Amino acid sequence: MHEDVERILFNEEQILAGIDRVAEEVTRTYRGRDFTVVSVLKGSCVFASDLIRRIPIPLELAFVSASSYGAGTESGDLALNFFPAESEISGRNLLLVDDILDTGRTLARLVDELRRRGAAEVRTCVFLDKPARRAVDFRADFRVFEVADLFVVGYGLDFAGRYRNLPFVGALKKECYERSASTAR
């Protein structure tokens, strides 16, 4: 285990079993229909790459990158750094994939934006769900695990850009995020 990690919440075996379960649900939902997995960068890249390899039906892959500005405020404003081309959105069935659903602002805003740009359907799939932190009314269509209100890292999730490469999900030691003023989002 990494020295900055307090404890492991989900190990590699549990993660892969959880992804198998959700991949089956996704496969049932989209069998016989065209769809595109839209991975929210950077955090969901590890999850999305494992998830798509457990889905045995045709799919396309696209990426979106958004970052919140005024972090810690109630504004929920998002800067859209990178968005799929119109041809990848318009008239398409999209499955938006993110690492963690926290306040819900990021996904709520991205779903609105994709619909505004002409998506036929937008569903969401999250690796982790922290319902205790929800600030807007938002539920993911698919989720792998629910987590308590802890700061978690690993398996794509970072703090100040680090820990994404840990193969498990762990709770970060309090002193690690208290000693740093920078934000991980």
Ligand code: XMP
């Ligand atoms: P909202 O609040 O809009 O934010 O649902 C989702 C984004 O916030 C980040 N986030 C975390 N990142 N450990 C992380 O590494 C956490 O515990 C955590 N909680 C929220 C993440 O970037 C996510 O996409």
